[in-house]
Amino acid sequence: ELKVEQNPLFLSMQEGKNYTIYCNYSTTSDRLYWYRQDPGKSLESLFVLLSNGAVKQEGRLMASLDTKARLSTLHITAAVHDLSATYFCAVDMNKLVFGAGTILRVKS
Amino acid sequence: SAVISQKPSRDICQRGTSLTIQCQVDSQVTMMFWYRQQPGQSLTLIATANQGSEATYESGFVIDKFPISRPNLTFSTLTVSNMSPEDSSIYLCSAGGLRETQYFGPGTRLLVL
Numbered sequence: 273e274l275k276v277e278q279n280p281l282f283l284s285m286q287e288g289k290n291y292t293i294y295c296n297y298s299t300t301s302d303r304l305y306w307y308r309q310d311p312g313k314s315l316e317s318l319f320v321l322l323s324n325g326a327v328k329q330e331g332r333l334m335a336s337l338d339t340k341a342r343l344s345t346l347h348i349t350a351a352v353h354d355l356s357a358t359y360f361c362a363v364d365m366n367k368l369v370f371g372a373g374t375i376l377r378v379k380s
Numbered sequence: 381s382a383v384i385s386q387k388p389s390r391d392i393c394q395r396g397t398s399l400t401i402q403c404q405v406d407s408q409v410t411m412m413f414w415y416r417q418q419p420g421q422s423l424t425l426i427a428t429a430n431q432g433s434e435a436t437y438e439s440g441f442v443i444d445k446f447p448i449s450r451p452n453l454t455f456s457t458l459t460v461s462n463m464s465p466e467d468s469s470i471y472l473c474s475a476g477g478l479r480e481t482q483y484f485g486p487g488t489r490l491l492v493l
Contacts, residue, residue: 303479314472315423315484317381360422367413368474368482370423 274299276363278371286379288350293374295344295361303364304344306335308357309373315360319346351378382407382475384485392491393463400459401488403473408453410478414446417470417487426471429456463492 275298285291295304303322307315319328321337321344328335332355334347344361356378362368383406393399403412412429427448428436435448450456460467468491474482 305481307484314486315474317481317483320481364479366479367425367428368423369425372422 274301274363274365274369276361276369276371278361278374280374281372282375282377284377284379285348285351287352290350291348293346293348293359293361293376295346295371297342297344297363297369299363299365300339300342301363301365302339304337305362305364305368306344306346307360307362309360310357318359348376351376353378353380381481382409382483384473384475384483386473386485386488388488389486390489390491392493395464395492397463398459398461399463399490400457401471401473403456403458403475403485405454405475409475410453411476411482412450412456413474413482414448414456414458415472415474417472419470423472426458429458429473460490463490465492468492 277296279294305320306318308318309315319335324339326337332349337344356376358373358375360373361371385404387402414426415423416426417423425438426441426446429448429450431450431453445461447459471488473485476482
């Protein structure tokens with residue numbers, strides 16, 4: 273059974289700081305997604321990572337995928353308050369298997 | 381990207397009753413899925429809604445409790461049957477191509493009393 277583990281589960285950080293969220297998974301997959309969810313809202317697609325070594329960047333967020341290590345990272349650069357949300361990784365096994373989510377709080 | 385709407389957005393129901401949730405996509409899609417999300421938790425896949433055939437259910441979910449229809453490539457329904465308070469949750473549908481980004485609806489917040 274595929275397991276997807278995210279850490280940390282909760283992250284409180286100051287504005288302007290950098291941090292990384294990790295997503296480990298237990299079975300081979302070549303496709304991984306990152307989603308953002310604001311409180312009371314649905315999921316917004318951030319990135320799709322399609323192959324080993326893939327790197328995608330959008331604003332202050334950068335995601336990468338290492339399929340050999342079964343690891344994806346979501347790096348936050350110079351955090352701002354607007355990035356406060358819950359971030360989920362999801363591994364594609366012809367259906368999405370989600371991690372537990374990382375609650376990010378950026379403090380002014 | 382697909383735009384997905386769900387109805388109702390929220391409901392309060394009495395135990396023992398059933399609720400049908402509708403999911404409409406603005407374009408034809410190959411795949412549609414139904415998820416459950418408990419407050420503050422991750423998403424759990426209930427089933428894959430297959431067009432023209434029976435849905436494919438995940439472990440722990442059965443057709444009698446969660447019957448699903450998908451009459452065409454843009455529409456699906458999920459019924460939560462014989463509800464109990466444990467069914468209180470957010471129900472989300474998603475849609476997209478095979479092995480492509482899944483886009484999510486706004487969710488249906490269900491409270492069972």
